[in-house]
Amino acid sequence: MRIARRAERIEPFYVMEVAKAATRIAREAAGSGRPMIFLNIGEPDFTAPPMVQEAAARAIRDGATQYTQACGLDALRERISGWYATRFGVDVPARRIVVTAGASAALQLACLALVDQGDEILMPDPSYPCNRQFVSAAEGEAKLIPTTAEGRFQLTAAQVAEHWGARTRGVLLASPSNPTGTSIARDELARIHAFVRAREGITLADEIYLGLSHDEAFGQTALALGDDVVSINSFSKYFHMTGWRLGWLVVPEALVPVVERLAQNLFICPSTVAQHAALACFEPESIAEYEQRRAAFKARRDFFIPALNRVGLHVPVMPDGAFYAWADCTTLAARLGVQGSWDFAFALMEQARIAITPGRDFGTADTARYVRFSTASSMDHLREAVARLEALAG
Numbered sequence: 001m002r003i004a005r006r007a008e009r010i011e012p013f014y015v016m017e018v019a020k021a022a023t024r025i026a027r028e029a030a031g032s033g034r035p036m037i038f039l040n041i042g043e044p045d046f047t048a049p050p051m052v053q054e055a056a057a058r059a060i061r062d063g064a065t066q067y068t069q070a071c072g073l074d075a076l077r078e079r080i081s082g083w084y085a086t087r088f089g090v091d092v093p094a095r096r097i098v099v100t101a102g103a104s105a106a107l108q109l110a111c112l113a114l115v116d117q118g119d120e121i122l123m124p125d126p127s128y129p130c131n132r133q134f135v136s137a138a139e140g141e142a143k144l145i146p147t148t149a150e151g152r153f154q155l156t157a158a159q160v161a162e163h164w165g166a167r168t169r170g171v172l173l174a175s176p177s178n179p180t181g182t183s184i185a186r187d188e189l190a191r192i193h194a195f196v197r198a199r200e201g202i203t204l205a206d207e208i209y210l211g212l213s214h215d216e217a218f219g220q221t222a223l224a225l226g227d228d229v230v231s232i233n234s235f236s237k238y239f240h241m242t243g244w245r246l247g248w249l250v251v252p253e254a255l256v257p258v259v260e261r262l263a264q265n266l267f268i269c270p271s272t273v274a275q276h277a278a279l280a281c282f283e284p285e286s287i288a289e290y291e292q293r294r295a296a297f298k299a300r301r302d303f304f305i306p307a308l309n310r311v312g313l314h315v316p317v318m319p320d321g322a323f324y325a326w327a328d329c330t331t332l333a334a335r336l337g338v339q340g341s342w343d344f345a346f347a348l349m350e351q352a353r354i355a356i357t358p359g360r361d362f363g364t365a366d367t368a369r370y371v372r373f374s375t376a377s378s379m380d381h382l383r384e385a386v387a388r389l390e391a392l393a394g
Contacts, residue, residue, distance in 0.1 A: 019355070025349050036355055052278070055280035072275060115140035181325065213320060214301070
């Protein structure tokens with residue numbers, strides 16, 4: 001059977017391959033009294049709060065399960081608009097918001113609407129691997145630009161200007177970022193967008209971790225820069241609805257009918273039950289719960305990052321959001337007699353029963369030295385992981 005070239009271009013998602021290996025090792029070690037600690041997947045240990053769960057049950061009980069409009073429930077678009085106003089002080093009209101089947105669908109719709117064959121999209125290296133695959137699936141080319149700790153592992157306006165070429169269509173930025181948990185400084189983001197706008201390009205902002213910012217200097221939406229920014233967001237991270245597969249896209253008003261037409265054909269609509277449930281995310285009781293959880297994530301970060309540094313897993317930039325630690329494993333890997341983050345990750349699974357993610361997925365800019373830890377697990381799990389790492393480091 002002949003496979004389409006676009007499918008052949010899509011690279012493996014190594015995070016999932018490591019996860020399969022971790023599950024196998026955990027199964028083999030069952031009963032040993034030392035269970036695997038999974039710090040490899042970026043999924044909150046919290047689930048949807050009670051009001052959200054009750055809203056889903058009520059929708060099912062009341063038969064509110066039929067198709068919605070492709071752009072989502074009007075009431076949910078209004079709630080999202082209100083969240084931007086109250087949380088960030090930004091006016092985002094509901095008519096510019098398209099509810100999607102997760103942030104993945106939002107990225108796919110944005111890329112299909114804006115990226116033509118051969119178009120280049122500039123992205124930082126390291127960055128979340130699936131983002132560049134969406135560009136590739138739209139027949140475009142993700143051009144990864146190496147970043148450094150000095151630049152918070154984010155692109156600068158100078159780098160965007162240096163790498164902008166005849167085929168460049170725009171930039172795809174993530175703030176806060178997966179895998180580094182770092183954000184782009186507000187002034188730098190404004191300079192990037194001004195440069196892109198002057199060249200009639202597009203600024204795509206992956207903001208799915210925006211609600212989990214811990215520093216007021218960074219926790220602002222790129223939508224404040226103008227109506228021409230395209231923002232991708234999700235109910236998975238801050239709102240803790242990972243498996244519900246619900247997200248949204250904010251686009252310029254002229255782009256709404258284009259995205260709607262694509263969504264009608266590709267998805268019909270997002271999950272109706274998930275949409276009705278998500279209405280309850282914005283109730284004061286739910287927001288209070290989310291803010292308590294955000295504080296818990298910050299406490300985990302504040303405990304775990306210094307501990308990593310102590311055992312020789314150097315985190316060069318303190319994450320200001322999300323729930324990740326991007327750590328240089330060179331020193332500890334040498335102590336274990338292995339080289340590179342891939343072998344180190346497997347050594348850690350075998351010797352300490354800790355599952356992490358090697359840097360291989362996230363790009364090529366020195367990523368063989370780095371591993372990603374997820375601090376989305378409980379504090380008890382993080383404390384046990386630290387104890388095991390300390391024992392391993394001697």
